[in-house]
Amino acid sequence: MTSPPTSGPSGTDGTGPLHGVMPAPKASPRHEVPKLYGPDFAADPYAVYDRLRTYGALAPVEIAPGVGAMLVIDYRAALDLLHDPVTWSKDSRTWQETVPADSPVMPMIGWRPNVLFSDGEEHERYRKVITDGFDRIPPQDLRALVVETADALIARFGADGEADLIGQYARVLPLMLFNRLFGLPDSYGDRLISAIAGMLEGNTPEEAAEASAAFEGYVGELIAAKKQARGQDLTSWFMDHPAELSDEEVIHQIVLTMGAGHEPTTNLIGNALARMLTDDRYYSTLSGGALTPRDAIHDVLQNEPPMANYSTHFPKRDVYFHGNWIRTGQLVLVSYAAANTQRGRAHAGTGAGAGGSGGGAHLAWSAGPHSCPVRRSALLITTTAIERLTAWLSDIELTVPHGRLAYRPGPFHRALTRLPARFTPISPDQAGATPWESTANR
Template sequence: MTSPRLPRPRSAGHRDPGDGASGAPRRVMPPPMTPPGSEVTQLYGPEFAADPYGTYERLRHYGALAPVEIAPGVGAMLVTDYRAALDLLHDPETWSKDSRTWMKSAPEDSPVLPMLAWRPNLFFSDGEAHGRYRSAVTDGFERIPAHELRTAVVEFADSLIAKFGEKGEADLMAEYARVLPLMLFNRLFGLPDSYSEQLITALAGVWEGRTAEEASAAGAAFEGYIGELMAAKKQARGEDLTSWFMDHPAGLTDEEVMHQTVITMGAGHEPTANLIANALARMLTDDRYYSTLSGGALTPLDAIHDVLRNEPPIANYSAHFPKRDVYFHGTWIRRGQLVMVSYAAANTQHGRTGPGRSGGASGSGGGSHLAWAAGPHSCPVQQPATLIATTAIERLTAWLSDIELTVRHDELTYRNGPFHRALTCLPARFTPISPDQPGATPWESRESRPLEERRTPATPAR
């Protein structure tokens, strides 16, 4: 859960950075302190989405950093070297997360602005403010017992599998990986399960809105959801993340609570959904995983570690801005210039590896990577994210033991954009299951529980 696609309304001039783009390098205004006339490579468009690792290989010819364009007219320097990435991520004295100076020169209608615009949250703050925000988030998640988190994931996984189990086919991206985290977060943040569809619909529009009007309407719907959540918790606290943010000793204001809620949902959903889908894509098309669907040597956790090393769900982010002009790993960087870390390029600097072969380590634990970033701004909830993804995959493959993709792995397509590694769809088929068949089913698993255990508890008054 390293980085979010921040949900917020986009301006009327919004367009997807992949719209009409060829993906080939073209001449644009280069980032500051790059040679005039330099060719700046686009990190968007269908060609980049189809082969980002070929792009990273070409970018390494510049050295540890390379000039890139992350959207039309928006340049940045991209760190592709593992050592340089660690040096940047562990040096808050030189590098700031505050993007306000950079925003003064950024196009107001840029599609990447929602990911980079400053807000009072743990992603875009430094020092004491960052410590306050981060402590509220980490302390909140620490109050959720792992077994309760797993139980909730199992419940939502079963309910989704029950919806498409009879069909014998599903788009595991749209019908499972994208939906499950939002159902979970709706509950964790304290609204009844009946609100989950509102959250799913709103954020689907924010991420996938094809027009400025659709995106704006979806952003407004999400703001409405957050407004209802905040109002409910101000009236009556509960055993949920929103209430814990409100009552945390850090003393967050209402605005700060709202922004930590938004960033946590964004950072929690997009990477988790991509992690689930990317790991499933590997498992269901790689013979080394096939037997694991019925108990082989390689497990869903192996697939997750494989993806984190070789195909991180958030490929490029960790936006930083130097506090002064700095000479960094062979490149002069001007104060306030946008510098991003490519987790994908840094992780694969010496080649991509198969399951269990990263640095000779075992499949379930070894091999260093930057998928969670590093340093003071590393992902604060790595263990819950891993637990959610692992449980979601285990539950799906337990119910649908003969599940397989309907296309080869190299035929899968990915969404355009500079930040994520996200599948457009994940089509699969399996032997249909139905509510009336003998033996346990997802329907029976869910409905056999007592009603009081399945009902979302009412928010207690204080």
């Protein structure tokens, strides 16, 4: 067996070693570390994944200026890593000492005492609080709440005949839903939405800090309200769980659950809608064709996972892994997107295939002990949200070609910035059995 190498890759500008990357497993063919950020990656991440495949099962990447990592792009290697908590830890504390505190990836990787960054018994304790909480929500109640939320949102823009289906629907629906599930009235929903939007879109550090403070304020009020009076909601169930979480631990699990939940749910709804509205096989479905929203969702999970690259892990000891030496504490991420679309195993291309692509295995929910604990609820939410929208706006179409849609830059998500669409305006029908009818039919 070879020994661990001792020198690391240099920054792309040649200024020195990347933070957080110790040794380079192999020299890059082009002597530069591929970037998972910036406009080029956002425009065509799959071209970058294809280039990465020349390295083998893992490739060195840069996830932010000066921050390096190893990316697992092979499906088998991803499973080996995700199912081996003896070798791999989720605790990022030692790593983050090697990376500037203001790095843009820190909000996604910086350690907090929550389910995502813990191992072993501590992880099981936090995870059980979250799974037990979601298990207490009957699926029919969750579906009814999604329908109610979807209808309320569609009512806001239905009469306009046009909408940005990300900003006005896919982004706000999960947050309005979480606001209710965690136990606050709808009047708080818009506060949560603007805080999260500010955190995602804040153009200056001051704006981002202001939004982050607004989010903390929201969670503070949520906890205070539930201390006064418990309810039938996730916050109360987290507080009263036999795991006996401290107040601080409850806050961290709430923040994590909302954070882990809203972004991929938005992207799953958005990416699936984008497919449906540009592929005739789905378009005709809206009036009785072959493929359904469920097919679009499975197509996205297979070929365009909403979380593209994540599952940050750090080896507890130097380890020789699928042809590479990885040093203790070095950052390794899993590319669900690259692994899923690896030649020979994935449903190639963007289509769902004749019978839909629902059957194949994929890593969109990750795998192993940290895999998404609420995938059933997430599927129910996304499917219902899409069914509701396409049921009411049956002639909906995009106003820009699919190839011109823009994606938010960043290494972790496959996230549309906007999804502009038009449709025949609708308005509430006070008298009818259904709440809507097309104004064109009046």
